[in-house]
Amino acid sequence: MELFSNTFQSLENALDYSNAKQKVISQNIANSDTPNYKAKDVDKTKSFKAELESSLESYRTDERHFTFKSEGSHASHIVAQKNVRYNNNGNSVDIDKEMKDLAANQIYYNAVTDRLSGKFQSLQNVIRGGK
Template sequence: MELFSNTFRDLENALDYSSMRQKVISQNIANVDTPNYKAKNVTTSSFKEALQASMDSYRTDQRHLKFSTKINGSAIVTQQNVTYNNNGNSVDIDKEMTALATNQIYYNAVTERLSGKFSSLQNVIRGGK
């Protein structure tokens, strides 16, 4: 049952990441016209490495394919030396809208996977009926 609880923990971490990324993107979009506002981003950090190590622990044979993750981190950083507008603002609205759509797709995939895990657990509890 440890494998099952690790999966839930990993999915929970993925939802936390997506939530953090949603907040950062929303802040950037909300401040698109704010003078001297510097865009924030979620960085690549130890979160990716920790998740990858957790996913690799599921491999039971070295011949099995490695899980790959496209998660980019859990630390929020401000882009200091970038300016897109004359007023010192560094928010690129096209980039932010693309990131917003990408994050929404990621969130939907994670919630769908989590729902599938709960359905499997419910099926086991019911005895396969």
């Protein structure tokens, strides 16, 4: 369905990213007192690059031109912070950073769901004939 030119797919990927980020933040907060636990994060550059590659179409006119698509998974990329220690027990969770990330992720999620709701309202308006 080419009604919105991959907008729904992009919004779905944004919600997937927000969901993965929420899970990682929750795990970090839950393990803030666990000895030797290393905080995790979602690599947004890889997630953004995967989204960009999935939404761009390119045509090569010469085999020497670069391709936009790469081989690999479009899943969220979760990475652990290494060689970082905030507590004496080897834990690397900074609770203040996690709470800041939690608030930022909530704002991001609300913006994406608001945009998705607007797309569905536009679609309803088209179906009703603009009434």
